[in-house]
Amino acid sequence: MTVTRRGFLRTTAGSVAALVLSFYVPERARAAPDPETLHPMPNAFVRIGADESVTVQLTRVEMGQGNWTGLAMLIAEELDCDWSKVRPEHAPAAPVYAHPLLNIQMTGGSSGMKYEFDRYRKVGATAREMLVRAAANRWNVSPAACSTENGVVLHGEDRLTYGELAADAMELTPAEEVALKEPRDWKLIGTNVRRLDTPEKITGKAQFGMDVSFPGLRTAVVLRPPAFGSRLVRFDAAAALRVPGVEKVVPTANGVAVVAAHFWAAKLGRDALHVEWTQPDGGGVDTDELLADFRAMAKTRGTTAVEVGNVDAGVAAAETRFEAEYEVPYLAHAPMEPLNCTVRIEGDRCEIWTGTQLQTLDQNAAANLLGTAPDKVVLHTPFLGGGFGRRGVFTSTFVSEAVLVAKAAGVPVKVVWTREDDIRGGYYRPAFVHRVQVGVGGRGVPVAWDHVLVGQSIFTGTPLEAAVVRNGIDATSVEGVAGSPYLEGVPARRVSLHSPTTAIPVQPWRSVGHSHTAFAMESAIDELAHAAGRDPLEYRLELLEDHPRHANALKLAAEKAGWGTAPPQGRARGLAVHESFGTVVAEVAEVSIEKGRIRVHSVTCAVDCGTVVNPLAVEAQVQGSVAFGLSAALHGKLTLIDGKVQESNFHDYEILRMFEMPSVAVHVVPSNAEMGGIGEPAVPPVAPAVANAVFALTEQRLRSLPLRIA
Template identity: 60%
Template sequence: MNARLNPSRRNFLKATATLGAGLVVAFVVPGAKRFAQAAPGEAGAVADGFVPNAFLRVAPDDTVTVLIAHSEMGQGVWTTLAMLVAEELDADWTKLRVEHAPAAPPYAHTAFGMQMTGGSTTTWSEFDRYRQAGATARALLVAAAASKFGVPVAQVRTDKGIAIAGDQRARYGELAAAAALLTAPAKVALKDPKDWKLIGHPTKRLDTPEKITGRAQFGMDVQFDGLLTALVARAPVFGGSVKSFDATAAKAVPGVRNVVQVPSGVAVVADHYWAAKLGRDALKIEWDLGPNAALDTPALREQFRTLALTDGTPAAQGGDAKAALSKAARTLEAEYHVPYLAHAPMEPLNCTVKVDGEGCDIWTGTQFQTLDQQVAAKILGLAPEQVRIHTTFLGGAFGRRATPSSDFVSEAVQVAKAAGAPVKTVWTREDDIRGGYYRPMYLQQARIALDDAGKPIAWHHVLVGQSILAGSPFEAAMVKNGIDATSVEGVADSPYIKDLTDHRIELHSPRTGIPVLWWRSVGHSYNGFVMESLVDELAHAAKQDPVEYRRALLQKHPRHLAALNLVADKAGWGSPLPQGQARGVAVHESFGSFIAQVAEVSIDRTPGTHHPIRVHRVVCAIDCGIAVNPEGVRAQMESGIAFGLGAALHSALTFKEGRVQESNFHDYVVLRMDEMPKIEVHIVPSTEKMGGAGEPGTPPIAPAVANALFALTGQRLRELPLRLPAENANV
């Protein structure tokens, strides 16, 4: 993600000319690129004297519209980023409106240089930029008010969208046109944190009314006259291709308009979804299954185990771990395994494409606007600015709508191009589960030497699993010395390992032909499970309390320790539980945030229960630095825990003869409503460097549950999803 964009002033104005009336703001974020400034009265001025701008506009009716450079996929950025603007603008919160920004250079990520949403980066990456946008707009409005009132600027104060000087008052809407004619200051002062009225205060989400009233538009909701619907028949094996096909029966289905071949398969284009579905079912296709027709999960696992016994590429090392282990009087050895996982968002993939003489319009829920725009432009032979991305709400994503290949968007563009008509390409749930880009399968082996007190003194750790960056446009920039950092994150930089004199972390990155991708919390999703389970194993080997053992190991890591101490206190660690219940703990840092969780678990003895492991309560503590919207942070912890519990208890993808065996929620199971535990979230008061909230809640939950099960049954479960041996199912 090292691409850099260089927007010109003219292109900025062209790209934002459709945004409507607004107030021009220009500003510079330290460490980020300069953004274009529109001169008063230039390009795009409309009758009321307003011109478009990058991040906000003030309308005559006093509404303040904030343009969100990132995608809203349930994580709450519509609210968080609007809070940053409103805080510095002194806006009336009831007048705030939010829109997704178009795909345009001014909205490039301040760290990655492309417009995108991911990595739990939105809030910290925009913390300065959006506050400066609000502060700059306020400065212009104050200057306009001072001129109107005939007083010095210093005598004007603002409150809830009103400029005030003595007994004179003017609403922002009344001042916006005059403010738009002024030159923006080169530098603005931001509020002292002690003066914040919004930041740090629990705030209700702005997208909630949109969603509960049905006004919110998701990609699947897009509809207009002349729009057709397509489903694509794809090879049943990854890497397969069409040898030949007979569309006679498909074309006979009422409502089917066309059948076209595209690079990914054969598309049936119809008046509506059901006609396209029946038409696709009627296709007769002969497939060339390609090189992956023998893929088999048990065989892959054995291949990974064989690789683990050989020397891998060093990802982190110090001293001589192998020598130290050979001399150790006491060692712990363990093997862990996690499966392939689908993202399975509630809204399956979809993308609407309309190509006309002026370019191409694309409506979709995407995390990668810039890449999608570039890929679509290349397919159609257009300039990127001729491709207009309309970002809708995302009905979940978890990484799946951020593919480096822009797979579902490029496919939809190919379908519309071949069909010669506007088309919405829709994936069924089965297409989604079997369509690839999975969280990779991993096998890990660890050998750890312990001293007489039970503390680790040497650590050798081998990871075997696919790189999510290999073969992608990001490989050259992000894979260093053969190491995909996302494969080993949470292990190579673990506080338990990096302080040891003797340690060695090795990585094998086999290529299997199965397309893989980041999945909520990426490498931390499996490495958090492995590391926090291993530390629990060490604690029990040392015959020490798991919390006290971690406290001793984390003395040099105060943010880990603060989260651990808070969660232990709030969970009542060490206090009695009802008969048949036990607690487990885990603490893990990811995406700049430090999360500790305690899970309370029992085993359901009810005959015929679909899963015997019951999680009753989860207590979570998070240090994410400044929590802009504590309510949003709590919601994301709850979401991450629920997502991680589904993977901990149920979810797995398996291959047989190259084919994915699971197809829908009946066999690719996620967490059910009746399995949702009581969740309590506590935020560590912190002014430390900001981290993320969307993903860090997921990694600790699986090990917390596994560790509780060990405390309850004495059985150490080293594989996900967690499965109790038959003899313990009725404990």
């Protein structure tokens, strides 16, 4: 099929009197689904209506991180439109919305702004140029003689609104190249802009996956294996079918679904099921035994990720030797809105409503299960009630399960997970053990560093394995260690990895590998500083002499936190700095001990994320990351016995409570660095900053999470 840009725009515009602008990418356009089967304008990034509305299609989903506002700001800046007329909406699942690097439509890796910054601005600039040209044609003047302001094209006393020009502009061929504004001319980017999704969420108008409802829709809950490694043998549905409201009981790939008129009937029906399961092989995973095995593995060299110099000789010949082990447990994502997926199947077509971070993979999985083409699967993305990686399942399990239930039941079905379902049968941040051996020279500076990591790979066996796992190394397992700036100047250094397989399913958790590597690295560096009798800030600055972004962030956070001055009585401070997703974050935590428990009073953060689109969004994400990171640092831990997760809900899988929330000060480091992410980078430094503060206060070195005072 040959597609011209003009023809493409005409086709996607349909009969709407509006300017619809998109990118034409030949490789993806040829694979794009038929617009009529998916969405009136599936490939448009911006639509300007005759009513002056500016509708922005979002390639990245909104799950609390601010894409709803930030991406719209990029187009609005270059379009020079009336911000009050901007209306974002989630884009449908279509190849044109693929991540520029991964070539799938997805949200994750704190990559939204970084990879859409130029693309979205170009859309806005291209639309503005077409509107100006349309106005110039009407007035019979040169486009260069026209200007724009707040959604209006101006020429002397003449003025035409974008809505008045939209239909004419649609008839024009987009310019091949457009000039983007210089940063000095930005009016919106870099300013504090209130979030566009806040009013809808305050009033309850915002629609989440759990809110989906239409005539004929049924609710289903699934009884899944009680232990990882168990399989369904048989079930008796008689008692469940006697529960009022229960209509059907159907098997899934490895469970039993109860379909009912409403949730409570489905839950009671599930409680009444009689099910037989196999026992997991070997009796099932026990986390105490598993971590003991990990510790044993950590005493041996793994697959080499980095090796420079003779590490063994360097450690042996050093003036002194430091050795320590750091441990982190399995963690649940626990988003506020539990998983859910609504599916309606009609013939060879399927319609899905779900909060997903991986539209392409989920759309393809549904098509494969139904034996149809992806363009026959319409995937609607509502607001996501939190994600943190949980809604980015590479194997599309929760979407596939819902498709199978709807297919077997023969009716539209919303599959709902309870909190207990997710915590006991979900996917987790893997547990890790780090063993660090350091040969220390003069002034306590490391001269040899041997670092062994043990933990499950999150990408092995997934569709993204080839892109992430190389030569037996899952890059996300060692990120933050293999490329640590602290190690660059160490003459002899080695990082190796063991990636054991278990029955426990794992996947990315907010900040991915950095969530554990920062704890190990920043704890070890702090230990080395104290062993040398040196100030932890001064010691770090010496090691980071060739890394000004890290050094500047540390200096700013320390200055703002009052480092070097006496903290209030009974308190102490600790610091940490870490780079992830292209962003450097330094944090200083001030803590005390109250009734034997760690109390974090304040966290001072300095952030270097390059260009800042919306400072309010940066502040909010850092504050949220601190809360998220503290939940893990102070409370988070999953325990498995005989393959069964013992925790079930927030009473025993605790998250940070309101009274525990510290004050969080966020300071942006002025930077010309390439834009980095902001949704995750403030999570990794939290735990080590707190642990280091506890040591400064109590001289107890806490090397495992969650942090507990002896």
